[in-house]
Amino acid sequence: MVNLYPESILKLIQSFSQFPGIGKKTAERLSLYILHASSFEVQTLASNIIELKKKVKLCSICFALADNQTCQICSNQTRDKSAICVVENLADMAAIEKSGAFLGVYHILGGALSPLDGIGPDEIRIKELFLRAKNKNIKEIIIATGTHVEGEATASYISDNLKNTHIKISKIASGVPMGGDLKYVDQVTIQRAMYGRHKF
Numbered sequence: 001m002v003n004l005y006p007e008s009i010l011k012l013i014q015s016f017s018q019f020p021g022i023g024k025k026t027a028e029r030l031s032l033y034i035l036h037a038s039s040f041e042v043q044t045l046a047s048n049i050i051e052l053k054k055k056v057k058l059c060s061i062c063f064a065l066a067d068n069q070t071c072q073i074c075s076n077q078t079r080d081k082s083a084i085c086v087v088e089n090l091a092d093m094a095a096i097e098k099s100g101a102f103l104g105v106y107h108i109l110g111g112a113l114s115p116l117d118g119i120g121p122d123e124i125r126i127k128e129l130f131l132r133a134k135n136k137n138i139k140e141i142i143i144a145t146g147t148h149v150e151g152e153a154t155a156s157y158i159s160d161n162l163k164n165t166h167i168k169i170s171k172i173a174s175g176v177p178m179g180g181d182l183k184y185v186d187q188v189t190i191q192r193a194m195y196g197r198h199k200f
């Protein structure tokens, strides 16, 4: 088969093909779009990508993505800093945020405990959570890890370690299906789970 495209287009198609959910056809379409776009448009796209890589870092408090030292939620004066919702990842945080059911702040663990895969407490940001929990102003920690085995194990570990502190430990209510990932759960279910949270 004769190759239609010069090397530089093939390289771009190859790059786009590595994006999640982008097949060869879409990669080809995107590359041709860029080929026909104005220089200004292409420059803007390229510099947005480079800026994102340079600027976006992890919030020093909750480990969400941030343009500055702290993320928009941690630096928002109206958020309740006495309540921390613990989630496994950014997508789970986004799901809860979208439900509008929580007005406190978050802690993103960056995964869940899974001894079989070699993921112990040191591999996720549990130490950082315990450090935050030392702050006397923290009144409640709401655990919203997944309902899969690893999520449950993580929830128990956190609750066991904070048992003898001044902090109320709660867990979002059932309604989130077993084995479920928060990011796939609809907003009403998340709202119900958050409002119906119970003491761990």
Ligand SMILES: [Zn+2]
Residues within 6 Å of the ligand: 059, 060, 061, 062, 063, 064, 070, 071, 072, 073, 074, 075
């Ligand atoms: Zn933050």
